[in-house]
Amino acid sequence: MARSLGRIFRGFQSLGSLAFMKSELSNPPASVSLKSMVQTLPSVFSSNPRDFSLPNPSWGTEMRQLYEHYNSQCEAVTDGGEEQSGLWKRLPSYNRSLKYAAGGVYLSKIIQAKARLFTRNIRDPGAAFEYVIFANKKEQRCVCIFQAGHLLEGPPGNVHGGAIATMIDTVTGTHACVHSGPVMTANLNINYRSPIPLGSTVLIESSLDKKEGRKTFISCKVTSADGARLHTEATALFVSISVGQLMKG
Incomplete structure (x- = not known):
């Protein structure tokens, strides 16, 4: 008692x-x-939450190989504590509404305990959105390795168009945040070229086109893991918002 x-x-x-x-x-x-x-x-807002962008047992061979390819070119700290430069930087991903802001500070609103980031709201590894994003700030590019789980079905055996749009918005939005700080999507224009089979691994690559004041313009393409097949093309416009606007919700 x-x-x-x-x-x-x-x-x-x-x-x-x-x-x-x-x-x-x-x-x-x-x-x-x-x-x-x-x-x-x-x-409840742990400073060391689980990073969902790290490998787990559900990742297939292509996903792991691509992860190792980009991760080997990332910034790193040696055993001796020295910083090792690299072209790419892996961006962590969590299951809460955390924003990766310029300067490496994670910001969180006071939100309901049940709230989850949409792409991380299914706990079963491999069932839905399995992905990791790498940023190359020097070349103004981002690449996402995405493995589509069985819960994302649209046309029989293929990924739902809305799930593809979600991932494009996630990758281009993350890319815009890297260059412009907190942003919100203003426009997303998508052309679907060929279906993505469930369980397959694809690359989602985004490039910074230009910045005009508060506006950030990003272009994006989704291809097969080997880059031979084009699945989707998109352009996106994001508008910068203040930290105060984020905190108010």
Whole structure:
């Protein structure tokens, strides 16, 4: 009985902490920085959440080979603590609504405990969206290795067009964030060329076309893993938004 009461008390403490943090984020004191507030978030917003862009047993041979290809060209820290330069950088991915902002700071809104990032809301590995994104800031490119699970079916045996659009929006939006900070999709124009078989691995490559003020223009193509077959082409427009707008939701 005493143990149960202790758990209930700790639960009320957690709820109190959430209410306090929401109040602080809505009306932060002038002397408190956004970074310090994020660092004091309770454990529900862990600073070390599971990274879903790392290999898991559901990944097929093509997915693993492509991952190793790009990961071998990434920035790294040697055993001696020295930084090793690389053309690419792997971008982590989580199951919450976390935003990867310029400067390497993860920002999170105070949201419901059940909220999940759409592409990470199915827990079974390999069942839906399995992907990892690499960014090449120097060449202004991003590449995503995407393996389509059996729950993404549209036409029999092939990936649903909406699932393809979701991944294009995810990759181009992530790319825009790398160059412009927080953004929202303003326009997405997609041309479907050939179906993507369920269970297959494809490459989603995006390129920065131009920036005009708050606008970021991105082009994108989806190809087979070997690049021989074009599945989809797209263009996207993103508009920069402020951190304040993100926090308000």
